[in-house]
Amino acid sequence: MVLAAWLPLASADEVVGTLGAIGSDTLAGLMLRWGEQLTERHPGVRLQLQASGSASAPPALSAGTTRLGPMSRPMTSEEWRRFTERYGYPPTEIEIARDALVVVVHRHNPLASLSLATVDAIFSDTRRCGSSHDITHWRQLGIDRPVGRIELQGRNAASGTHDLFRRRALCDGYFRVRIDEHPGSAAVVEAVASSWSAMGYAGLNHLTPGIRALALRDDEGYEVAPQPAKVRSGAYPLARTLYLYINLPPGEALPTPERALVEQILSAEGQATVAELGFVTLPEATLIRQRRQLGLEDGG
Amino acid sequence: MKDALRAARYRQRLRQGVDRLATALITAGGIGVIVAVLGIGVFLAVEVVPLFWASDVADTVNIDALWLPQTYAGLDTAQFRWQPAAVAPDETPRYSMAPLAWGTLKAALWALVIAVPLALGAAIHSAMYMPRRLRSRLKPTLELMEALPGVVIGFIAGLVLAPWVERHLAGTFALVLVMIPGLFAAGIIRGRLPRPWRDRLTLGWAGLWLMPWLMLLGIAAIELAPWLEARWFDADLRGWLATRFGLDYASRNALIVGLAMGFAVMPSIYALAEDALSGVPSSLAEGAEALGATRWQAFWRVVLPAASPGLLSAVMIGAGRAVGETMIVLMASGNTALMSLSPLEGMRSLAASIAIELPEAAPGGTHYRLLLMAALLLFVFTFLVNTLAEVVRTRLRRRYHRLGGA
Numbered sequence: 001m002v003l004a005a006w007l008p009l010a011s012a013d014e015v016v017g018t019l020g021a022i023g024s025d026t027l028a029g030l031m032l033r034w035g036e037q038l039t040e041r042h043p044g045v046r047l048q049l050q051a052s053g054s055a056s057a058p059p060a061l062s063a064g065t066t067r068l069g070p071m072s073r074p075m076t077s078e079e080w081r082r083f084t085e086r087y088g089y090p091p092t093e094i095e096i097a098r099d100a101l102v103v104v105v106h107r108h109n110p111l112a113s114l115s116l117a118t119v120d121a122i123f124s125d126t127r128r129c130g131s132s133h134d135i136t137h138w139r140q141l142g143i144d145r146p147v148g149r150i151e152l153q154g155r156n157a158a159s160g161t162h163d164l165f166r167r168r169a170l171c172d173g174y175f176r177v178r179i180d181e182h183p184g185s186a187a188v189v190e191a192v193a194s195s196w197s198a199m200g201y202a203g204l205n206h207l208t209p210g211i212r213a214l215a216l217r218d219d220e221g222y223e224v225a226p227q228p229a230k231v232r233s234g235a236y237p238l239a240r241t242l243y244l245y246i247n248l249p250p251g252e253a254l255p256t257p258e259r260a261l262v263e264q265i266l267s268a269e270g271q272a273t274v275a276e277l278g279f280v281t282l283p284e285a286t287l288i289r290q291r292r293q294l295g296l297e298d299g300g
Numbered sequence: 301m302k303d304a305l306r307a308a309r310y311r312q313r314l315r316q317g318v319d320r321l322a323t324a325l326i327t328a329g330g331i332g333v334i335v336a337v338l339g340i341g342v343f344l345a346v347e348v349v350p351l352f353w354a355s356d357v358a359d360t361v362n363i364d365a366l367w368l369p370q371t372y373a374g375l376d377t378a379q380f381r382w383q384p385a386a387v388a389p390d391e392t393p394r395y396s397m398a399p400l401a402w403g404t405l406k407a408a409l410w411a412l413v414i415a416v417p418l419a420l421g422a423a424i425h426s427a428m429y430m431p432r433r434l435r436s437r438l439k440p441t442l443e444l445m446e447a448l449p450g451v452v453i454g455f456i457a458g459l460v461l462a463p464w465v466e467r468h469l470a471g472t473f474a475l476v477l478v479m480i481p482g483l484f485a486a487g488i489i490r491g492r493l494p495r496p497w498r499d500r501l502t503l504g505w506a507g508l509w510l511m512p513w514l515m516l517l518g519i520a521a522i523e524l525a526p527w528l529e530a531r532w533f534d535a536d537l538r539g540w541l542a543t544r545f546g547l548d549y550a551s552r553n554a555l556i557v558g559l560a561m562g563f564a565v566m567p568s569i570y571a572l573a574e575d576a577l578s579g580v581p582s583s584l585a586e587g588a589e590a591l592g593a594t595r596w597q598a599f600w601r602v603v604l605p606a607a608s609p610g611l612l613s614a615v616m617i618g619a620g621r622a623v624g625e626t627m628i629v630l631m632a633s634g635n636t637a638l639m640s641l642s643p644l645e646g647m648r649s650l651a652a653s654i655a656i657e658l659p660e661a662a663p664g665g666t667h668y669r670l671l672l673m674a675a676l677l678l679f680v681f682t683f684l685v686n687t688l689a690e691v692v693r694t695r696l697r698r699r700y701h702r703l704g705g706a
Contacts, residue, residue: 053660125375147539149548156635156656157385172391174383177399180552180634180646183656187458194463195551 016044017257021068023050023057026160026203027242030097031070033273038264045257054160061247062086067258069245072099072160083247092246094290096265098280100204100231101165101238102213104189106196111143113215113223116237119169122150122199126173138197146197152179153191153200161185165201168238204231205278231280242279253295263296341683344676351669359392361666366397382637382648384657384667395670399637401677403647407629408622410558410643415566415622416615423573423611428599429503439571446567454631457560458552462632466551470537471525478521479514486513547644552634554643561628569618576610576696577603581703606703609696616689620682626651650674 021031028051035047050056050066057069058079075083075091083091103119105111114122118141121131138146154175155162166172182188185206192200193210204226207213215225216237230236244265248254254262264270271281351361359365369378372394381394426435465472490501501509533540541547580603588598626649634646635656654671661668 147536148542151550157383159660163385174381174394177379177381177638178550178636180550180636181648181656182635183630190459191551194459195466198551 015042015256015260017255018046018048019068019257019261020048020066021050021070022052022060022066023068023070023245024054024072024160024242025051026054026072026099027051027070027096030242030274030277030279033277034261034264034270037269037273038261041264042257042260045260047261057245058083061091061245064247067247068261070096071243071245073164073240074243075245087247087249089250092248092294094244094246094262094265094294095241095282095286096244097242097271097274098231098282099240099242100226100236100280101161101169101201101240102204102207102226103169103199103201103216103238104192104207104211104213105199106192107210107212108196109146109212111141111214113217114141115217115221116169116219119216120171120173123152123154123165123175123179123201124170124173125176126170128171128173129169130171148197151195151198152176153188153198154179154181155185155188155201156181156183161201161203164240165238168240169201204280207278228275228280232283239280259294259296262294266291266296337683341676341679344672344679348669348673348676351666351673360395361670366395366670368398370394370396380637380639382653384661384670393667395666396637397670397674397677399639400648400650400653400674402639403629403633403637404623404649404651404678406554406641406647407557407561407625407633407649408619410554411561411565411622411625412615412619414558414562415569415618418562419566419569419614419618420573420611423570423577423614424599424604425506426574427577427603428595429506431504434504434507439574442567442570445563446571448564450564450625450627451631453560453564454628457556457628457632459631461559462551462553462556465556466549468522468525469549470529470533471522473537474521474525474528475518478517482514482517483510486510541644547642549644550634550636550646552632552646554633554645554647557629557633557647558643560632561622561625564625564628565618565621568621569614572614572617572693573607573611576607576614576693579610579697579700580606581700584703606699607696609692613689613692613696616685616692620685620689623685624651624678624682626655630655650678654678 019035028049031047031049031051035049038045038047054071054073057066057071058075060066061069062079062083069091074093080090103114117129117131118135120129121127121133121135125134127134135141135150137149141150154165162175166175180191182191185202188200188202189206189208189211192198193208204213213226215223217223218237224230224236226236226238231239244262246254246258246262253259266282266287271287274281354361364370369380371378372381380396380399382396382399383394385393426438430438490498493501529535529537538549541549584602584606585595585598588602589595593601629647629649630652633648633652635648635652636646637648637653638645640647651674654674657667658671661671
């Protein structure tokens, strides 16, 4: 329905070209959908995506292999420096969506919330977030059932989710040895959904009816559930922003195909796709600011 | 006349040429395969060896760090840790190869514990009792089992079997406890039956008429389990194991992996063992029976010792496959790099680590080279085991030949 409204416009302007993007696999689904929408609006435009992980975006941008780098984390200062050294100007950073890591349990598990220090005490054996003792069994959380050990489920070491959870939830500490490492978030979710005494972590977009995301308590003791509004405002402690980095010389306008993609991403339709795929949309103010910053006319 | 002779000679020369060409092609193919196999070994070695000369990683990569417990910063006791990814720049990754090698052997061991008795038992049964018609049907069925991709078996084990066993832990234990004595009981009962009954229940078709009996036992075990659990295990077998023996139950554990991988290696062990048993010259058993031995005695004292090297090599081939198997361990084990003996806890194998981590490891980096070292270890191990098994089999075949068999 929405697309039909765009059709007259699409025939009016001539946007052609192939866009190449290299980067995050978390964002792969989202980028593909945006690419499809773009092709429907401008039949001459194609988006080619190579989703090999966020870490692959900065080298590709610096080497000039691609002009678009979707990433599920901000560039590190090192990556930023390398790009600036190569081109003499910094990469253009666009926020495209919000996401969060959630700590999940089986849907029948009575546990309601955890403090961040407790999360660290459960998942790590370094306890850098300030807990005084390890937590390995459910009764240490004041729960009668399930009994026994907390069965930890997580991602393999190569994934960005694993990396981010270590940085943000374990205060750069190490995971316990006794944690099952699954090769995909869907497998983590499946493992938690099938075992009453399991606890795991995953991206917000992987939530299923079989599992429940725990609320996290901040330092003042307020419980914050991973609801879209809390994730959008950053009140949820494990929220993160997803980015698109563009190689754009200062003072120049975006080339038309790139411009069309960014327009699509920041449009109402593009942000509706964000919500549809289980991520969280950007605040309206951020959308307006970024549109203005990139010199896009307000259309959405 | 002369023309015919010339034509014949021409034809002969042509045939010789074709023969020579075929021989050359086959030889080239054989040499090609050998070169490729050695080439893989050399490639791995060349990639791995520089690690031990590089001075910048000497602290994290040396024989001690790889194979002995280390006291890492922030931990009280010396431990084995495989945590190859570092997030902070000042961190040192932890590269302990020991838990991976241990996990590989543990998974293979449990697979063999499950596969060897079943496969050898089936081979002995089919060689001794089974009617030829049934045996010729059984073999293709088992080959079909072998053709199942590891990823499918792993998927079923990890996503269907593991959660089911976790929910019915007591039932599963009861099942095992009831089945084994149940089979012996079936044998004893059959021996006591009146003659006409016994004749109808022939041993060759035991696989068929035991089915209802085993099903009955299985249902009884599952039905009785909650009662047993309530009576003897404080209504919670898992908690009982934890408090009584300190055994923690992980839902993806060595037993699940053993079961799945046992299923995968069983057909090849069966096929090789069956070959070894049926290859024993029948004159041996016939001679023993002619001298007054019963069929069982002839089998146990004559046929089995003659075939035993073949059975050994069948088990070794199975071990080689179990060590190299990737997807089943990857999907059913939880990939926890633990050094534990317990069959109720998970493990992480070398092959699974390579599959998970190699695509993301920076080529040429320490982590990458260590994963190639894991590959080299696997390569050397399977190469040795397979070669040894093949040598044993060749010698056995020669012995059969001497004894006048096929």
